[in-house]
Amino acid sequence: MGLKNPVEQAVILLRSRLCNPNFIFTLFSDSPDSNYSKLKYIISSSVTESCNNSVLLLGPRGCGKLAVLELVLEDLLREFPDMISVIKLNGLLHSDDNCALKEIARQLCLEHQLAFSKMASSDENSQFLIAMLRECGLAHKTVLFVLDEFDLFAQGKQRLLYSLLDAMQSVTSQAVVIGVSCRLDADQLLEKRVRSRFSHRKLLFLPPSREDLQRLLEHALLLPSGSDLPHEFVANFNSNLLNIFADKKFKDIMDTVFNTDSTFKQVLTFLFSALCHLDLKCGFLSVENFKDALSNIQRQPKLECLKDCSILELYILVCMKRLEVREHETCNFNSIMKEYKSIHDSFQTTDYYARDVCRRAFEHLLQRELISFLDNRGHGHSIEFRPVKLLISWQELYQGLKSYGSCPAILYKLVERETTT
């Protein structure tokens, strides 16, 4: 490849680290009471003792449920080669029973070098599954079923869950079902016949603590000394980074990140954004990079949207807000136009446009999703008559007008007055 710029190389290395959850979570695998150890114990004991088991991994999105599971699976595959086969399903893809059975059959065939028939019926597939489970049991091979987005499998008749868990009731089979879900009440979604067959093991995944976060920062951002990067650069980079970590301003920024959303995913996104701001010429991260990153992940889309509006569109929003405050039960384009006219009549504004123009502005607002129709039906009605509602709060509108560069003073006054009265 030739000699490359060390800064670029370092950026690539750090970016691939942040994009690889397995790397991030190896940090937490050593402590004995971590989810990693617990999960590993549960699975490995059911592999060695050749019994059936089921477990749910629950926790908010972006807390590393799947990543930890992947790490465990990787380790176990290394420890017990030829004793485990893993079947991975995702509720987003396979919530349909027939589709799930087909996918299981496909993965089983792939794993055991069998020919997979696309034409097989769902009945044949399910028979194949049971036969395979028996065969694997006889061969002391554990089949691990990983069901991501577990809650989606619990929709409908739950035939797949039932047939899986029911097959595990027999002595010959040897399987572990691992459900992953961000719904903490995922086990409550199960039907009675499924729930009674399910062992109620649950592992809870939580956002990291402050200490963990600090470790995570160092783990993710410090460059390794043993790589092909120049030593001098690595040392400089790392010492610069440690200086930043100790900086008061940086600590404040991290506090803000932590207080708004402290999941791993969010922290990683924040770090990714900071890394993108890194100046390739100077080659080191700075506190400013982190500050920019903070403003990047803390967005206020509605305010941005208001800033993009034209003045006529703002007028319409203010009219709607006034109607809303006066507790008109519903409003539509016609009533807004009436209000618009009355504002014009009482204040003699310069911005009074024809109805057609206003309707286009109204359509723009609909497109921006600052307002929306109350009902999805009523396609027979023309736009003027369909009731609409405002999707922003008074505060947002007020703030939006305040930060809008050339907002007419009258609009500002109108909104302000609505609250004082």
Add this chain to the structure above:
Amino acid sequence: MSSEESPQITRRTTRLSAANSENAVDSSKSCALKPLSVNDLLYGNSPISLEELISSFPGRRGQIIELMSLLGPVNSPMFPTFVYGGSSTGKTSVVLNIFRHLRRPFVYASCITCYSPRILFESILNQLMLHRKSDSNGYSSIKRCDKPSDFVNLLREALSGVIGTLQGNAEKAGSKKAARWPNGKMVYLIFDSLNLVKEWEKSSTILPFLFNLYDILRMPEVGLIFISNNSLDTYYADTGFVEPFPFHFPDYSEDDLRQILLKHQVNKNLYSSFLDVVLRPFCRITRRVNELSTALLPLFKKYCEPLGDLGAVPNEDMKRKLYGHLQRHIAPSLNETFRVSAGLTSGASRSKDNKRKGIVKKLEACTSSNELDFHMSTSAKFLLISAFLASRNPATLDASFFDSTGGSDNRKRKRKSSAKSLEQKETAEQELLMKGPGTFPLERLLAIFQCLTSVAEYSPDVEGQGNRATMGDSGYIGSHVLLQLSSLCNANFITKGGSCPLEGSTRYRSNVSEDMVLKVARSVKFPLSKYLYRR
């Protein structure tokens, strides 16, 4: 206009020309066109420099640089990115041209053309597997795939194929041809107009699936870019989704707009002095480039009218004179800003509803003239009038309007009591504003139609003789009336609503504005105001 000239089209043409390059990676394709290669995942044949890129998008410098830093250096993985901003802010063209500059392979799928999951999936797979629909394969896709589960399996296969090829290329990188090859071994998938997916039937599963695609694939060599009109908070999902990295394109400011509008003008000085006058008032209505440029076009012609030589550089004196000439045109043209575009963009407008309304909108636009500018048969005109009356008048008053005996005193009583029930009248007016035209069953429409035609028959010189023969047959309503009705429905003058839950029959509603009906009535000399109930 400059930034938003439909990128798909330019892309397609450049793709075709790109296909003429040599070094075939895989072959076995017939026909005159050369087989596709990995190079066809690039944008065009000629890369552009960073300066060219930035100068071709005025006002987008910050976005371009930041977006490039998000993509990162060659071979660096990235988080899924969500690019959002109002329409006509150059999202798509900026993203595509950045890829042209970086020369990295990508797959582009717009949810405008890929309007269902199946078409979206197959289009991505076709591009990745370097498959071209042609006569020899019956214009079919390479794989049939309509389920997300199949798509993921096939996509994984296709991606690893492409990545393998790219890696192979990278290893051979010493050779002469290397300059033509795509840069790096990352493949990017770009999903454009993602906000349209919200209106798909299966949007509740497809959207979280697309957002989670990166985690499902677990391939660091894949970069995902979503482009949407609306911000992330307008995408709802039951249990949420992994939020992609948000990236905002703000609307153009006035200065940016000036630069964009100036870009393709011949006489920049003249146009700039023109913009001094008109840009500010127009910006108060809309800041979309496409709408502004159509609105300003006729106005600029007016501006140039007094000028003999269009190449002249205007001095202060001339500017003042031109301004004086233009001044009286500005205010009216502000109120006509969307007249033209209303008709033109109706096809492209967002919801189905908009599209259907487009016709009526256009028709309303011609209200200023007294004549109808389209032809309609007499019976259709009467049908239209009766539908309008059925929509506006309360059904209970039909007897008093159309029955010669039951009549007019009922109406008079109403008129006289107006002083007493002024308030009532106001609420009724409010109601009309809110509810719009009412619905009516077919029977009522036909009854009114019959009344009207019988009245028309007695009035001395209504219409051509031929028509009277059919219309005079008042005891019988032929099938032609029903045919007329259905064609009026098709033309969106009358909409067919859902059936009434109590009666079970289909209900209709008239969509036409009063001005329009007045015009129609005038053309058949029908005294509409006599039959119209005024609240």
